[in-house]
Amino acid sequence: MILNNYFDNAATSFPKPVAVAGEISRYLNDVGGPYGRSFYSRAIEVSGTVETCRDMLAARLGISDAGNLVFTANATGAINTVLSGLDTAGREVWVTPMEHNAVMRPLQRLQDRGVAVVKILPAGPDGLVDPGAVRNINFSSAALVVICHQSNVTGLIQPVAEIKRAVGDVPLLLDTSQSAGNTPVNIEEWNIDYAAVTGHKGLLGPTGVGALYMKNPESLEPMICGGTGSRSDSFETPSFLPDRFEAGTPNVAGIYGLYGALKEAPEPAHSPDDILEMLDYVSGIPGIKVLRAEDANRQGAVFSIITDEVQVSDFGMKLYENFGIESRIGLHCAPLAHKTLGTFPTGTVRIAPSIYHGRTDFDRLIYALENTAKKLRI
The missing domain is CATH 3.40.640.10 (Type I PLP-dependent aspartate aminotransferase-like (Major domain))
Structure with missing residues (x-):
């Protein structure tokens, strides 16, 4: 696969x-x-x-x-x-x-x-x-x-x-x-x-x-x-x-x-519940804080993470170098949002799935996040 x-x-x-x-x-x-x-x-x-x-x-x-x-x-x-x-x-x-x-x-x-x-x-x-x-x-x-x-x-x-x-x-x-x-x-x-x-x-x-x-x-x-x-x-x-x-x-x-x-719009490979289940799991990974909607009913597929252990740039690069995960690092052209969230000026690692991502892809993402956090933990 x-x-x-x-x-x-x-x-x-x-x-x-x-x-x-x-x-x-x-x-x-x-x-x-x-x-x-x-x-x-x-x-x-x-x-x-x-x-x-x-x-x-x-x-x-x-x-x-x-x-x-x-x-x-x-x-x-x-x-x-x-x-x-x-x-x-x-x-x-x-x-x-x-x-x-x-x-x-x-x-x-x-x-x-x-x-x-x-x-x-x-x-x-x-x-x-x-x-x-x-x-x-x-x-x-x-x-x-x-x-x-x-x-x-x-x-x-x-x-x-x-x-x-x-x-x-x-x-x-x-x-x-x-x-x-x-x-x-x-x-x-x-x-x-x-x-x-x-x-x-x-x-x-x-x-x-x-x-x-x-x-x-x-x-x-x-x-x-x-x-x-x-x-x-x-x-x-x-x-x-x-x-x-x-x-x-x-x-x-x-x-x-x-x-x-x-x-030819495809049917989504995941459900909203799959997204929420993934977010709940990622939120429990030691060293990672997930930035998301406080109300689960207001949550889309996009979310961000930060860590107290290392810079978001280091975390995002290690995700890519070790696991091939392609994410976005920084302020995402939205400094006002980051000031609101308290993540300015360093920003976050943003994870943005598409409707093509399925549960197997999410499992791989979770594995990458978990292991990156573990390896970078001080």
Whole structure:
């Protein structure tokens, strides 16, 4: 049996469904042609596949109208489109204490320019936002609330629907980078205003393709303007979707790859209980502290470990050198999360399974963690 030692799926997923490479190859070698710009059969096929992918992705995210979903290069591009396109002048943007730098860096830039004030929502020691405390906040000056649905450090899953009800009419941007494909996402049921999506993580697609959902597209100005293949007689950006937010030639090969991932999405090789059972065992290994959601019902597959015995960099390297375990060491582009958890500036060793990992893979991981901790124990 070939064991899967790749546990860095929160960075990018591997392996991919066979259809991902197959569809990319089919586009590059057999189909070719542009999207949305020509009349001949090759171009019509491309446009049809892109729109089918859009429909499939919308359905996966709980969106009934795929017309409100536009393709981007990644979740970072989607987040920046919202943060740059929304009027935040002199207003507050509230975030969870677990946000990624894809959110915090553009917000820092807005704050430095004096066009936004960043505020942090009340949360517990593991970063779980308290909807009850949120209801007591005065949001009269708020332009936006940003929620990282699932932490890329601990796997903590935020109570999105409860938070949205607590903030009322304040627009909410949901970052689904870690949750889409791994945890149920119901955009319309939760009354989400904006959602950022990436294709290369839990959705198992290729890098370079993501999406942005907008409940009310008129609320945003596009971040990028240019050719769309429509209304070419005018210098004005088209007002209709997807053209208003899809200027320039899209990553058609990447969209074909995402289409392949969506049409051949595999069944998970493990259950949520398998994850919790593994976490409970790892938590009992002497010398290791597991960073996870305090509420087991809020736990995704991702988790982190630290040890008092050695630096996390040494521990992670020994995991790889001795057992071939591929993890992620450091701050994971989420310094705010690590400050919340008390692991800044050294960070953690992050373990991020994919749906391809089964119990045998987890047993191998446990063996590696246990023996690494034993060998490095002082």
